[in-house]
Amino acid sequence: MERLSTRELEYFVALSEELHFGRAAERLGIAQPPLSRAIRQLERRVGVPLLERTSRKVALTPAGEVLLHESRKALDAVSAAMLRTQRAGAVSSRLVVVLKPGGEGGLLPDILARYEKDPDAIEVDLLFCGVGEQAMMLRDGRADVAFLHAPHDDLSGFDAEELVVEKMIVVVPAGHRLAGRSHVRLADLEGENLPSWQGGTVDEGFGPDPHAGGRLMQLIALGRLVAVVPASLAGQLRRDLACVPVEDAAPSTLLVAWPERSRSRAVAAFVRAAVAVSPFAR
Structure with a gap:
């Protein structure tokens, strides 16, 4: 099966978001005919219609909706891979940990104290964010580790360890x-x-x-x-x-999460420290 290129995915996402060939071409910095040809070629390659075209509008088919969702994830993954690679190769590489204020269950001081003693530890940057942004920042490569909460955060694409179950x-x-x-x-x-x-x-x-x-x-x-x-x-x-x-509210589970298949020794050391100080380890 042929692989889709990132260029094709970028073209398709731009058109899907604009739903207008002229605006999408302007956004991409190309002429409209090459964009139209690229989209027709993409439809031939996947073998199903992605767009419904009329003289008045452009709309996504159900297959197009699926490809849009998957394309965004794929492009985010490529961008994250580049960002993580650049940060890993930096002379002063640092571990970026993202959390919302108060969103680490009070465990962070103990985690950092234990982490600093690990031979694989590097300098830690704490990145505080707003509600719901931690997973996005971990997914797009701006962070290496995140404190997330189940069932509220989307854990797709991550490995995670449970730390605390809170009422x-x-x-x-x-x-x-x-x-x-x-x-x-x-x-x-x-x-x-x-x-x-x-x-x-x-x-x-x-x-x-x-x-x-x-x-x-x-x-x-x-x-x-x-x-x-x-x-x-x-x-x-x-x-x-x-x-x-609130006695009948579903509990919230605090997790430490990191990208699937991460090979970072510093990330592994931070996760070990988090798991070691978790009440589950006592």
Whole structure:
């Protein structure tokens, strides 16, 4: 079977996103006829129609939707491979660890202390990001290791080790009707305004932004929202906030994740350190 080139995938992604040959050609910096020929050749090679063309519009077929999804992943993988290779060959190579603020279950100081003693350890750069951005940064090569949370983060393309399984709490203003309760159930939150990333989608107002967590807590303190978060965040709350266990919420599992088939000794050393300090190892 013939392999598709990155150029073909780039052409197809541009056309799929623009759904207009003229705009896609302009975006790619080429003339429209070569783009049209390349897309026709691509359809011949894959053997199925990728586009529905009329005089008024261009639309993706179901097969085209699949190729668009896979093309984006493939191009991201190529870009990530180049970035990781360049960073690995740098004179002062460093291990980039990405996490959202407070998103490492309080384990990071112990992990770093243990990691520094490993002979394969190198300098660590901590990269703080907004809600939902860790997996993206690990996937595109900007980071070597990430702290992720299941079931909320997409783990495809990663290897991972579980570190902590956390119960969930709801964070509310100190004067909220639920603030004095010993526990609540999800049904008790009916009618409350929850940020949309609670269901696994990221609301545009909360990420990717390294200050998103602080803005979220400010909105909760103002009575605009309540949020269900891992219990490890309870110790970091402001005085004008309260937390209550949510007894029937699905737990959140903290994981340390890295790209599949990674051969980095520094990554392996960091994962060993993380697993060693995990409560699962005790």
